[in-house]
Amino acid sequence: MSKYAASTDVLVGRSQAEIERTLRKYGADDIITGSSQRKREALVQFSYRNLPLALRIPLPDPDDPEFTKTPTGLDRSPTAVQQSWEAACRQQWRVLLLILKAALEAVENGVLPPEKAFLPWIMLPTGQTVGEAALPHIERMLTSGEVPLLPFGGKES
Secondary structure (H helix, E strand, C coil): CCCCCCCCCCCHHHHHHHHHHHHHHHCEEEEEEEECCCCEEEEEEEECCEEEEEEECCCCCCCHHHHHHHCCCCCCCHHHCCCCCCCCHHHEEEEEEHHHHHHHHHHHHCCCCHHCCCCHHHHHHHHHEEEHHHHHHHHHHHHHHCCCCCCCCCCCC
């Protein structure tokens, strides 16, 4: 199976602008899009129906052999490395747009309430998302059936 938008020519900036337009169309506000080269991630942060949300997806490492080597193991030119890496980044931003559109449509069509559609991306007061807070506990919950209190950063009642 091929990767979604693997051959897209849509520039990252154009995808970011489309993400912002799409979010505004569905009533989102406080929209921030960007990326961190150090963390190698793309970020979309916004508020939607009183939920503070942050979606982070990984961006590829330009030093990965996927970009620096040919299929036969030869070194690629710096230009070829850059072009290949940029193509992978463009693809990731298109995937991020697809994720957002799917979740927004699920809410707008009554398939899911916003809290369920965006559950892993709800931002906690700590700056972590619910998904990031839960991830270290998933394997234990699946194997033991035990559900620990998640570290929401607030006081327990």
